[in-house]
Structures are given as C-alpha cells and as structure tokens.
Amino acid sequence: MHTSPDILFRTLADPTRRAIFEGLCRDGEQTVGALTARAGVSQPAVSKHLGVLKLAGLVSDRPAGRQTHYSAQIGALAPLMDWTRDMAGFWEARFDDLEDLLKRMDQ
Amino acid sequence: MHTSPDILFRTLADPTRRAIFEGLCRDGEQTVGALTARAGVSQPAVSKHLGVLKLAGLVSDRPAGRQTHYSAQIGALAPLMDWTRDMAGFWEARFDDLEDLLKRMDQ
C-alpha cells in the first residue's frame, strides 16, 4: 500500500516529525516516552506527530500494556525514491533528445 | 552547493510548487507566463513559488528581455536521494546487527 508522494513530502516537511522518523530508522523500535525524551517537545505533540506518520504509512505501532512501541516502515519511502528517479529520468530524456537533435544537425 | 534536506522537503511539500517543478523537469525551460497558464493560480503566486524554488537551488532563472525563463536544476535533488538512502541504510544496518546476533546465539 503506497502513499502518494504528496502525503510523504507533507509529512516529512516538519523537522520535528522527520527527526522522530530518523530516530526510529537509526535506533529501531522505541516507545513514545523514549521518543519524547529526545524530541524537545511535549508528549502530546509527539503522539500527534506519530499519528501523522502512521497515517502516511511511515511508522507502525505495537501496543504493549500501557506503552506503545513505534517502528519505522522503511518501505513507505519507495514512492519518494520513485518520484526522485522520475524527475531525474525526465531530465535525462530531454538531454538525450538534445543529443539526438545535435547529432542530426551535425549531419 | 547542496541544500539541506530540510529546505528541500519544505519546498517540495506544497503541491502547486512541486507541480511547477515537475513541469520544468518534464518539459524543460519555460517562461513565467507558460508556467502560470498551467498552474491554476495567479501569476504573482507563480512568481513567489519560483522564488522559493530558486532559493532552494531547485531552479535557475535566465532573464531575457521582459520575460524570464526558468529551468530545473536536477542536481539539487541529490540531498534528497542521499537522505532516503541513509534511512534505508540505517534500516539494513540494524537488520544486519540482528542477523549477527542470531548467528552468535546459534553457536
């Protein structure tokens, strides 16, 4: 289930939220409390960010008793990579066209 | 001159602005007027978006008489690709650590 690049860009645009995601990528599964300790914002703010990340498919939660463990879903970044590759692809395609044109003009 | 991922994410988070950038990637250099015709917003809005894109290093302008031609700077996307690769890299590193641990436990 791939999220649109639009949602991904919007979700990752906020520095606090992206830092939370980066933390989960670097250090793996963490509880809300652990994430809050490093986030520099209040616990409700962290919970809200995690909610947004979850909606974007970038994290998944694992409730365990009274704490919730979150972990990154690295696959969710695929549309981002695709988009970037597409942009570079368009670029090169036009470059190739230019090369062809120059080649034809050369004859 | 590489722009920080932060600026890139924030710049590309807006759909209108990203659409303008995509148009420049797909179809190459275009004037403000041509971009405005497709953007669905007013000309000043397009000019402002182009200003933001330029600040992020994603586009360059080429003034020619009374019209300005803009074109995409595809290289500016490099930090984005790097960031994505890093995230996937952390993911795999932790995966490898887990494999090592399991291997050692197996002995």
Add this chain to the structure above:
DNA sequence: CGGACGTATAACCAGCGAGATATGGATGAG
C-alpha cells in the same frame, strides 16, 4: 481497590504561508 504511570485525545492559541489584488518597473511593439 486505589494510586501512579504511559499514552491518546480535546480544546485552544499563535504563527506561518499560500493565495488574491494592486502596483511598480522594465522591455518590446507600433
């Protein structure tokens, strides 16, 4: 059972940013 702990939700507020309109400034056409 009661109280402490961990997390989520509610309600509210402030700032930012994307949009519009109006205008200025430069250039090309007639």
Add this chain to the structure above:
DNA sequence: CTCATCCATATCTCGCTGGTTATACGTCCG
C-alpha cells in the same frame, strides 16, 4: 513616444498546522 506586455514586489487575508495545557483512558503495582 506611448502603450501594451511580462514579471516582480507589496500588502492583506485567511486557513492550516504545530505547539501548549488539561484531561480522559487504560494498565501495572502495592
């Protein structure tokens, strides 16, 4: 020279969102 055209800037408004505090809900412990 005059006027139309193209773009950029100024100014304002309004909606969204990220932050806070307060509170509710569920869970572990004594």
